[in-house]
Amino acid sequence: MESKERIMEEFRRKGFRATPQRIVIAQIVLKSKDHPTAEQIYQAVKKKYPTLSPATVYQTLHLLTEIGLLQELGFSDRVSRYDPNASPHINIICRNCGKIQDYQAESIKGLWSQIIMELGFKPIGQRLDIYRHCDQCQANMHNNQVL
Ligand SMILES: [Zn+2]
Ligand SMILES: [Zn+2]
Structure with missing residues (x-):
């Protein structure tokens, strides 16, 4: 997904210019695994390319x-x-x-194709969230209770 050619193609296909700055920012963000904030992405970009402005980064995120x-x-x-x-x-x-x-699993793929079949149309996007307290937060809460 983060190959340069593929990113450039996607930009052009949608009628946007694939400038070197946009490619660089896209490559960094499309590699990310931890669902960063715009600020975190900007900091990561800045480390490699100190001259890029926050505005360019934020605009590119919107474009992507x-x-x-x-x-x-x-x-x-x-x-x-x-x-x-x-x-x-x-x-x-x-x-x-x-x-x-x-969380990615065969069960989700299976369920998802079933849902699409039932809906009778192809969704243009989706968002599935599950909320919890992560292990670290659970441990902290537990410790606070004990103290
Ligand atoms: Zn995700
Ligand atoms: Zn947590």
């Missing part, structure tokens, strides 16, 4: 979302996170610290 390479996960109580995983999967989200992990 618009052309469907990236999904913006908005939350009512915290800042948006970006998810490059376009295939149907479940985001396991910690309500306490906001950490997000992907």
Whole structure:
């Protein structure tokens, strides 16, 4: 997914210019696994390319979302996170610290194709979230209770 050629092709197919800056930012964010915030993406980009402005990074994130390479996960109580995983999967989200992990399994693929068959149309996007308290937060809560 993060190959340069594929990114360039996607940009052009949707009528956007595949500038070197956009390619670089896309490559960094599409490689990410931890559902980063825009700020975290900017910091990662800045480390490699100190001259790129935050505006360029944020605009590119919007573009990538618009052309469907990236999904913006908005939350009512915290800042948006970006998810490059376009295939149907479940985001396991910690309500306490906001950490997000992907859960991908054959069971989801099977269920997903069944749902699409039942709906009778092809969805243009999806978002499946499960909330929990992650192991670390559970451990912290437990410790606080004990103290
Ligand atoms: Zn947590
Ligand atoms: Zn995800």
